[in-house]
Amino acid sequence: MDLTLKIWRQENAKAKGHFETYKLTDISPECSFLEMLDILNEQLINDNIAHPVCFDNDCREGICGMCGLYINGRPHGPDEGVTTCQLHMRRFHDGDTITIEPWRAKPFPVIKDLVVDRSAFDKIIQAGGYTSATTGGVPDANAIPIPKHKADEAMDSASCIGCGACVAACKNASAMLFVSGKVSQLALLPQGKTEAAIRVKRMVKKMDELGFGSCTNTFACEAECPKQLKRTNIARMNREFICAKVCSEEK
Amino acid sequence: MKLIKLASITKKLAVGALAAFLLIFLPFHMGMNLCILRDDGGEWYRNVCHFMGTNYIVKCFEIVLLLCVVFHIVLTFILWLENRAARPVRYAVSQKSKTHQGSKWMIITGGLIFVFLILHFINFYFAKTGLVEGKYVVKVEKVQKAFSAKAMAIQQGQMKEADMQKLQKEYMSIMAAGEKLASDGKYYVNLSKQDLQTYFGENVEEYDYEPDFYNMARDLFHNPLYVIIYLLSFVILAIHLLHGVVSVFQTYGLMNEKYSKAISYLAIIYAIVIPLGFAIVPIQVILF
Ligand code: HEM
Ligand code: SF4
Ligand code: FES
Numbered sequence: 001m002d003l004t005l006k007i008w009r010q011e012n013a014k015a016k017g018h019f020e021t022y023k024l025t026d027i028s029p030e031c032s033f034l035e036m037l038d039i040l041n042e043q044l045i046n047d048n049i050a051h052p053v054c055f056d057n058d059c060r061e062g063i064c065g066m067c068g069l070y071i072n073g074r075p076h077g078p079d080e081g082v083t084t085c086q087l088h089m090r091r092f093h094d095g096d097t098i099t100i101e102p103w104r105a106k107p108f109p110v111i112k113d114l115v116v117d118r119s120a121f122d123k124i125i126q127a128g129g130y131t132s133a134t135t136g137g138v139p140d141a142n143a144i145p146i147p148k149h150k151a152d153e154a155m156d157s158a159s160c161i162g163c164g165a166c167v168a169a170c171k172n173a174s175a176m177l178f179v180s181g182k183v184s185q186l187a188l189l190p191q192g193k194t195e196a197a198i199r200v201k202r203m204v205k206k207m208d209e210l211g212f213g214s215c216t217n218t219f220a221c222e223a224e225c226p227k228q229l230k231r232t233n234i235a236r237m238n239r240e241f242i243c244a245k246v247c248s249e250e251k
Numbered sequence: 252m253k254l255i256k257l258a259s260i261t262k263k264l265a266v267g268a269l270a271a272f273l274l275i276f277l278p279f280h281m282g283m284n285l286c287i288l289r290d291d292g293g294e295w296y297r298n299v300c301h302f303m304g305t306n307y308i309v310k311c312f313e314i315v316l317l318l319c320v321v322f323h324i325v326l327t328f329i330l331w332l333e334n335r336a337a338r339p340v341r342y343a344v345s346q347k348s349k350t351h352q353g354s355k356w357m358i359i360t361g362g363l364i365f366v367f368l369i370l371h372f373i374n375f376y377f378a379k380t381g382l383v384e385g386k387y388v389v390k391v392e393k394v395q396k397a398f399s400a401k402a403m404a405i406q407q408g409q410m411k412e413a414d415m416q417k418l419q420k421e422y423m424s425i426m427a428a429g430e431k432l433a434s435d436g437k438y439y440v441n442l443s444k445q446d447l448q449t450y451f452g453e454n455v456e457e458y459d460y461e462p463d464f465y466n467m468a469r470d471l472f473h474n475p476l477y478v479i480i481y482l483l484s485f486v487i488l489a490i491h492l493l494h495g496v497v498s499v500f501q502t503y504g505l506m507n508e509k510y511s512k513a514i515s516y517l518a519i520i521y522a523i524v525i526p527l528g529f530a531i532v533p534i535q536v537i538l539f
Contacts, residue, residue, distance in 0.1 A: 006343075019343065073347035099344045106337050169348045171355060172334035174259075204258055213337030214259030214330060217498040218355065220348040232507050239504030241260045 001027045001089060004097040005040065007053055010110050013117075017110065019099075020050070029090040033077060034060060034067065036089055054113040060085040062226065065161030068168065069114055070101040075165035075224045083163060083226040103164055105173035106211040118164050120210045121178060128202035129182040131192050144190050151189075158185035159227040166221035166229075172213030177221035179207050180237035181229045187240055197248035200240040254329045262330060267502040269323040270495060274521075276316055281528040288535055293465030297388065300464045304379070324365060331358050353494035360491040367484035374471060379462045384444055386463040386470075393460075398422050472536035481533055485526035492522035 003024045010017030022044075027036055034057055041052035058066040067084040071077035077087040092098065102110050107120035158181070166177035183200050186192030192199075208214075215234060222231045255262060283303070286296040303309050353360065378385025398418065405415045447460055471477045496518035500506050506514060 008343075070342060070344075073342065073344040075348070101342055101344065104338050104340050104342055106339055110340075169346070171338075171346060171350075173337035174334070204260055208253065208259050211337055212259075213334035214263055216330075216334070216354060216357065217351060217494070217501045219351045220346070223349040230508075231501065232511070235501050235504045235506035237504075238260055238263075238502060241258070242264070242504060245261075 001029060001092065001094045001096075003027055003036075003092070003095075006097060006099040007114070008101050008110075009050075009053070009113055010102075011112070013109055013111055027089055029088070031089045032060070032085065033069075033071070033087040033089065034085050054111075054115045056115050057085055062086045063161060065163035068103060068116075068163045068165055070103060070168055072099055075103070075168040076163075076226055080223070081226060081228050083161075086226075103168040105164075105167045107173075107175075108164060108167065116164075118162070120212075121162050121164065121175070123210060124175070124179055124203055124206045125182065127206035128195075128199040129186070131186060131195060133191075146189060154185050154188040157181045157188065157229065157233055160185075160225075160229055161227060163226060165224045165226060167212065169220040169224035170213065170215075171218055171220065172216055174215045174221075175207050175210075175212040176215040176234045176237065177225060177229055177231075179203050180233035183237045183240055184233045187236070196240060197244035198250040200237060200244050201248070201250070204237075204241060254333055255326075262326065263502045266323065266326050266330065267499045269319045269326070271499050272315070272319045273323065274492075274496065274499065276319075277525050278528075281525055284529055284532050287465065287468060287532050296465045297461075297463075301461060304461060320368065324361070327358070327361060351494055351497065353490045354498070356490060357494060360487045363487045364484065364491060367480070367487075370480070375462075375464060375467065378467060386443060386466045387447055387460045388463040389447070389460045394422075468532075469536055472533040475537070478533045478537055482530055485530045488529075489522045489526040492525065493518055496521050 005022045005024060006019045007022065008017055009020045022040055024036070024040055024043075027039065031039070034055070037053060037055060044050050044052050055069060056066045058064045060067070062083045062085060065083070068075065069077070069084045071084070071087070076082060076084045078091050079087055100114060102108075102114045103116045103118075105116075108116040108118055111117050160178060160181040162178065164178070167173050167175050170176075183196075183203060186199065187196040217231075217234075219231050222229065257265075283296070283299050286299050287293070289295050373383060375385075377383040398421075401418055402415070405411075405418070472481075497514055500514045
């Protein structure tokens with residue numbers, strides 16, 4: 001395959017970025033998207049054309065959430081339910097122009113080229129996305145019986161890998177799908193339920209402080225989430241939030 | 252940038268509550284408009300308008316409704332500004348993600364509805380408050396009372412014979428404009444503000460005249476340009492509602508796997524039935 005790539009290049013967080021166009025020839029359709037970028041980088045280095053294009057990645061098997069590129073107007077590219085690292089070149093056509101941009105959101109500043117700083121997500125988790133467990137002996141796994149369907153629901157919500165595609169896809173750069181996944185996975189289980197009210201209040205507060213937009217129920221997040229978290233998580237978080245505001249005295 | 256220091260979800264809840272009131276209001280307004288369809292010379296419609304214009308509970312709701320519209324617009328606009336600020340650098344390639352129908356266009360469809368509302372207010376609400384010229388009705392007893400008072404004055408020699416003739420002519424012309432209403436047999440007279448003043452003089456307020464929305468509406472619906480604007484506005488409203496109804500449920504957390512389909516259908520039905528109910532009135536007026 002022959003491709004034209006338009007890639008966002010930005011020296012550092014302060015520098016002004018711009019698009020650079022690169023041509024690639026003879027790319028195999030079997031190649032993954034990130035391998036295609038590896039090939040590009042190899043050429044850029046070997047032919048002494050430019051610094052390699054920086055992009056985040058780690059596991060390359062869709063479980064770590066590090067990778068994340070905005071490809072032709074969609075986070076993680078044209079496939080549904082996959083991360084960028086699982087996207088393959090067979091999804092494109094010979095002669096295509098592919099525009100690659102970093103996630104764009106105020107709380108996700110660009111560090112270099114296509115790499116953004118997603119520590120805003122960590123700050124939201126630190127604000128309340130945990131259960132306060134005291135140390136001691138490991139409790140028996142079946143000490144608290146949990147119905148299968150609750151466990152399944154919690155597991156689905158917990159499948160979020162924190163990639164940030166929901167924020168990237170949302171026209172408001174809202175982090176509601178991510179936060180609601182975390183709120184849900186804990187609120188659904190008895191171990192997390194006792195702190196559910198204070199958790200949702202703190203996490204939402206942090207999310208707002210960090211400058212994420214507010215949800216307008218556009219559901220682009222749901223369409224682009226590689227783990228296919230559902231909009232019902234957001235509805236659950238709204239419920240949790242209303243209950244917490246009305247019923248809970250904790251600040 | 253946060254223009255209002257409230258939790259994002261709280262702001263959304265406020266928008267949703269205001270919108271929910273508007274959603275409840277729309278079927279009432281539609282029902283009222285449908286009365287125009289009845290072939291009774293506007294009797295039902297005038298009765299509804301009379302009730303809406305004079306009942307104190309309704310008047311309270313009118314204020315609530317106005318506030319809802321204003322705050323719905325102000326809040327959604329502020330949210331829109333805040334949300335734009337959450338993405339200071341925009342994408343070069345426009346977003347291609349699948350989104351809920353109508354959701355990307357809320358600010359535009361809403362803005363166009365707002366433009367229509369201004370037109371609507373100028374045509375009807377302002378006529379009611381007397382800011383712009385409208386048409387008015389007065390009960391015939393009131394007219395008779397006014398004229399007999401004048402006639403008395405003439406008989407008692409306070410007016411000249413020539414005035415009497417003029418008065419009779421006026422009376423004839425005003426009655427000629429009158430319409431007999433089927434069931435109660437009472438006459439109403441359609442008048443402009445100017446007419447009211449000439450017939451009833453300075454004390455026109457005493458004759459508790461009311462705006463004649465029936466004839467005002469029918470006149471407007473005979474204007475093809477107005478009808479086109481009117482019908483387009485309701486297509487736009489339908490698009491606004493298609494997302495709006497689902498959005499209110501979602502915002503209030505009233506959404507789960509079990510009901511999400513039902514809510515989508517409810518939204519589609521609401522977004523079609525309500526605007527259609529409004530649109531059918533000018534169509535009937537223009538065609539029949
Ligand atoms: C008859 C009039 C109207 C009705 C029935 C109506 C109804 C609704 C509903 C139900 C929602 C969803 C609320 C939610 O997400 O919880 C909504 C959202 C919205 N409305 Fe309206 N609306 C009306 C007029 C307007 C007007 C005049 C504007 C003017 C700008 C406007 C702008 C918006 C915007 C921007 C949203 C999106 C808010 C969001 O998604 O977060 N609306 N409207
Ligand atoms: S909710 Fe989905 S899109 Fe958002 S961070 Fe988690 S995995 Fe990524
Ligand atoms: S690199 Fe780990 S999910 Fe893509």
